Amino acid sequence: MESMEAELKSLTQVWITVLVCLTYCYLISRNIPKGIFRLISVLPIIPIFIILPLSLTSIHLLGIIGFFIAWLANFKLLLFSFNQGPLSSPSISFVHFISIACFPINFRQNISPKTEKSISQNPGSSSLPSFFIYAVKGLVIVLLIYVYKFRQYLHPNFIIFLYCVHIYFLLELILIVTAKSVQFLLGLELEPQFNNPFVSTSLQDFWGKRWNLVVTGILRPTIYQPVQFICASIFGKRWAQLIALLATFVVSGLMHELIFYYFGRVRPTGEVFSFFVLHGVCLAVEIELKRCFKNRFQLPPLVSGPLTVVFVLVTGAWLFFPQYLRCGADVKSLGEYAIVAESVKGLIQKWWGSFS
Structure with missing residues (x-):
């Protein structure tokens, strides 16, 4: 206490x-x-x-x-x-x-009908369905916390997969609760935070249009656009775009390393940074392949979608989560859940006792 x-x-x-x-x-x-x-x-x-x-x-x-x-x-x-x-x-x-x-919010700017349609398909865009969807995600987090008690009986890779789901749902819930609270108090029309990243059909789709749009929206004007502008006159527009893309992922990797340092106060190993650099390189290659083939040889979404999700999960298990585990973030977070659970249990018992 x-x-x-x-x-x-x-x-x-x-x-x-x-x-x-x-x-x-x-x-x-x-x-x-x-x-x-x-x-x-x-x-x-x-x-x-x-x-x-x-x-x-x-x-x-x-x-x-x-x-x-x-x-x-x-x-x-x-x-x-x-x-x-x-x-x-x-x-x-x-x-x-x-x-x-x-807070991780931004005013919704003037958007095209196509973008508006995409946003409307996001569960966060309709209040009643979204309430149940986020409630289910909250229940999934509670279930995962219970499942973690049996970690010694589960395969380490399966536990990492559960961590992926847990962190995504938790981050989404934190962002949506923050955004909805500010929207309610100030009456602002805000941009969405996520757009169903689990249905991404490519890395470009995942990082540019679906995953953590708040970060995408802030990295684009602070890193991508200035680097592209500076490099365009030196290397040409095509190379400038790729350099700006890699610079954006480098900065994102550095900022994630900082967050992980906060978690455990341990010396960075560079694994988290490498995760983002790897994805930046792979995304640059993907963009160049699309340019070379001019989108004539695209994989069907039923194939490219699972491949994209699997690639993110596998590289995350390889480079992202080892540092997360090494700094003890998983153990500390479970300890905090236990403290909150005990506090809630105590309040319920106190409340129930007042009526008995």
Whole structure:
């Protein structure tokens, strides 16, 4: 109980620091024009946001704060320095500025009918069906937590597969709950976070249109587009696109290494970084093959879909999850679930006792 109280105190201090820093950023936008001087004014905030998660110990809080603040908020502030990105609207209010900076959300921009149709097919786009879908995913997570008790009887690769499902469902639930809460409180129309990644038909489809669209939306203007612009005049448009693609995956790999460092405070091994570099290279090869064959020799979706999912799972088991296990994130997260379960059980018993 004391450790929980200490963690909540640290979490409160973290959010107070974040709010003070973002208030400072909002105020300088009214006095310092976009460009190098605003960037210099924002730069001191970057290391503060990177250090903040180190004051926490909970795996779940570390993951959330590391992802929301150390990664997304920092990248949004870099775009904000040059009056780009979701924080750049001249009419943005203070509350909207803080909310968009803190949380993995973005306003839904003008989109084509084709994109709107794709979004409408996402379970998160219709409230009633999505409630049941996310409720089922929550129940699956609860079931998985129970299944983990019998890990010694299960094959290690099957356990890693269960971790894949667990992390995907948990990440999706965290993002959708955050987005829906902000949408309810502020009345914003927000872009979706996922678009059924398990039905991807290619790596390009998986990474570009379906998996964690919040990250895709922030990496594109901060890494991909600037690198492509710089390299276009040196290497030509075609090579510039590939270099920008690889640079984007390199940065994503580095940021994931940072998140994993938060989890266990252990020295990075480079496996997580290698996972993203490998996928960047494979995606570049895929794009070039499509260009060479001009989409004349495409595999049917019934073949390319499973191949894509299997490739992601196999490379994840090979490079992504060893570091996850090495830093003890699985054991720590299960311990936190046990603490929460005991707390809920105690509250129920107390509530039930008051009526008996």
